[in-house]
Amino acid sequence: MSSTVASRLDRDPQARARATGLLIAAVVLWPMLVLAEFRPAALFEAGNLQVMKGFLSSFMPPSTSIEFLGLLLQATLQTLAIATAGIALSFLIAVPLALAVTHSLSVSRIGPGRGRWRGEGVRVVVRMLLALLRAIPEVVWALVFVRALGLGPGAGVLALAITYGGMLGKVYAEILESGDTRPARALLEAGSGRLAALFYGLVPGAAQELASYTVYRWECAVRASVVMGFVGAGGLGQLMDQSMKMLNGGEASTILLMFLVLVMLADLLSAALRRLLA
């Protein structure tokens, strides 16, 4: 009797939950792969290889004509401007929303005190707003704004600001939540305001993560501005759209190389910022 009690006590009580989780993951993942027609072997069938080779060889050699490089430079600057302005605007949207949904900055949760349910309600509503902002892809917003504002980068900036505001707000809140939240709580417990608790309690520990996620989003914004360019929102995308329509693979590959440069630039920027904040 006592030995069965002892052997039960020596068991990991959470083991069953872990095993169940693993099983559910496998059961869910398998039909997903089937539905997505995931058959990597098809890539290497002779006919398919031939088609891909033909497509890719039209990209060689990259175009280096002076006239095109001038256009490329102009479009690159425009893309950078769209991405940077879009991220700056989305940052302005994201910060107050993140501040509102971060649990560890909630004063009414301490205790818990008065107004707790009202606070929870506000957080749910803001969380839904964040989901709404990022649920609609930026390219759809771009289509809408191109109709409203006409062709050009302005539509791209607005589209980025809205979608990325939703993404940044959600992830900022999650980054702030995942670090050590006791400093902020201790400050709130000593009567500090939310904004002061954010900057004295949470940001010092999360600054690196916040900076690198923001730079990563800027990188994504550069890529997204390409897709939006296809619907007329300016920048490298619009240039690429024109090259593709003229079946000029060389120009397209020069544009792709420029992307590579921009992504590497984002990497350098991110690393430099992280070093600065370390």
Place this chain on the structure above:
Amino acid sequence: MTLSLDNIGLVHPNGQRALQRVSLALRSGERVAVIGPSGAGKTSLLRVIASSLRPSEGRVDTLSVNPWQLSAHALRQLRSRIGFIHQAPPIPPRLRVVTAVLAGRLGHWPTWKALLSLAYPGDIAGAREALQRLDLADRLFDRCDQLSGGQLQRVGIARVLYQQPELLLADEPVSALDPSLADAAVGELVAHGNAHGATLVASLHAVDLALKWFPRIVGMRSGEVSFDLPATQVTRAMLHQLYATEGSVLPTQGNDPGALPTHRAEGRSTAKIVPLSRPGCR
């Protein structure tokens, strides 16, 4: 009464009971040490007093008001008058010492001043003065992750001294300090309480430290108050009973049995406030 707890009970959300039937009344300016074995509910008690935990039963009046009936604004103002020294200082490692200390006044500063102080420290002299009392003034512009555990704990104390609270709560404030520093640091807390007329409640692991500096001792065990007496009336037998679950040796600062009560009346009267910053201390 600056503080009164009336039949307080506290059950944590996970169902664990931390406090039951705790009643306590403190006059303004009083000094009380809370002692007891680990898990006795000392931290929970301090957090209830600090209005950071809401009791499940009973009534609490902190600084003569019931915090849980105040508006959000009034509660914030009340909290800014309460200082809490945490056992593990809740200070982000990347913060500079000066910023960590100045954060003590965030409850009093308007937001613009708090944010401006991140760009350029708002009261360097004040922070230096608070650190001076804990012999850390030379670390003013260092980052907190460059400090040792004991130094960080002293920064946590300096923050609360800088806050100048009317009610000073300290949860094992000197657990990471060696005996002489611990003694001096508790001395600073007492000196601060005397200078500002602040009420001081401290939980202490070291019984000798509690008996030396505090005229009133509350012994806690299993979430209940097992005695609440003037320090002069606390006997060795009571202490042994209190710490029965932790073996036969009483937890002390210097492992000096002579510091414990048998004839402890004169031991206390010799207690003086020793400033921390004495020559040759570092």
